Amino acid sequence: MNVRDEWLLDSDPALRWQVERDLLGEPPRVWEGTRGRVGVEGFGARLLASQGVDGQWAGGAYFPKDRPDVQGQPWTATTWSLEALREWGLDAAVLRERGTVELLAGNCRWEYDDLPYWGGEVDCCANGVTVANGAWLGADVSGLVEWFLEHRLPDGGWNCAWVEGSRRSSFHSTLNALKGLLVHDIATGGTDDTRAARQQGQEYLLRRGLYRRLSTGEPVAPWATHLTYPFRWYYNVLNAADYFRQASLHDNTPPDPRMADAMNHIRDARQPDGTWLQGSPHAGQVWFDVDVQAGRPSKWLTLYGARVLAWWEENVV
Incomplete structure (x- = not known):
């Protein structure tokens, strides 16, 4: 196990079980055990505790x-x-x-x-x-x-x-x-x-290669390659690439080669130590922080980035 993966494992169960399953290839008994802790400790337990008796959070949709x-x-x-x-x-x-x-x-x-x-x-x-x-x-x-x-x-x-x-x-x-x-x-x-x-x-x-205008081939906007977690409703190439990874696994289809340029952007954002840095998070009130401030190595982005690159590199000739 490398230093990056040891760093990723030292995390909340909500993140750690995905590292165990998707990056380390641990057997189900390991990652399912960690996943089962999401509701009783850490981020998951804290957010569950904020649910109101009416079933809502913060009283609104x-x-x-x-x-x-x-x-x-x-x-x-x-x-x-x-x-x-x-x-x-x-x-x-x-x-x-x-x-x-x-x-x-x-x-x-x-x-x-x-x-x-x-x-x-x-x-x-x-x-x-x-x-x-x-x-x-x-x-x-x-x-x-x-x-x-x-x-x-x-x-x-x-x-x-x-x-x-x-x-x-x-x-x-x-x-x-x-x-x-x-x-x-x-x-x-x-x-x-x-x-x-x-x-x-x-x-x-x-x-559109996941981030370009069809009319000119130019990048659609800076937000398309701005990587930050949580994704919320915002688009970026890493959010899109992880969707395509999940769809590929569900549909049993190979990665589409038209993603190559976007995947290069994701790869280029990887730091020499194998991590990805947090971008500027989307502003707004939160229950609590689940990731680091801008400019610091993000465990969430590193999970997503390492996961999509592994999928891409294992399946694209």
């Missing part, structure tokens, strides 16, 4: 009930708290035993038009996270899955600005839609329609 007067979007509300617990590997049974699905169905409403929580709203990014969270918890999000099929744009992706009439997809919206549909397909087996929608959304990103 996308925003907390009492919005703080601080810079950036607050990340303490229900949608983002569920996303974190899911990505950290919490056993969904923990929240099902609390009746979370039913409590949110009865108590949680979107700030947009007071819509019921599991039915989603009009924002593709919020709906993508909700599809993933609902599929993970076993909620009925079939109507929201159909919403994504109906709101796919002519170029194959999605855009939150469709309500303003946009007919061109965005990187952010498309990735969040794809991530939600993939979790749904993994949980349920998917349908021909959801698989086709994912393929078309993936093609939208792949035709």
Whole structure:
């Protein structure tokens, strides 16, 4: 075991079990044991303790009930708290035993038009996270899955600005839609329609090399190669590459060579000691910090970066 991996193992169970499984190749009895601790210690336990008796976090769906007067979007509300617990590997049974699905169905409403929580709203990014969270918890999000099929744009992706009439997809919206549909397909087996929608959304990103404008070939924006954790709803090439890694493993398909340039960006961001540095985190109120300040070696980004590069290098000739 190298020094980097020893450093990664000295971490919260939410991160450590993924290092054991994805980087070290430990047998299931090892990483499953670590994963089982997510709900009883560290980040997972702390976030679970913040859930209200009504099933919500901070009393709201996308925003907390009492919005703080601080810079950036607050990340303490229900949608983002569920996303974190899911990505950290919490056993969904923990929240099902609390009746979370039913409590949110009865108590949680979107700030947009007071819509019921599991039915989603009009924002593709919020709906993508909700599809993933609902599929993970076993909620009925079939109507929201159909919403994504109906709101796919002519170029194959999605855009939150469709309500303003946009007919061109965005990187952010498309990735969040794809991530939600993939979790749904993994949980349920998917349908021909959801698989086709994912393929078309993936093609939208792949035709652009994961970060370039189709019209000029220039980088779409600095945020596309800005690496910071947590990802939240924001797009970057590492967030996208990890989606493609998961989709490849689920669909049993090889990596697409059109990702090569983006993978080079990820590789170039790796430091000589094998770590990745934290970028400027997305501003906003949090329950607690789960990663380091900007400029310091990030265990989360190092996990993601090492994992996608290992997948890429093992499967691309």
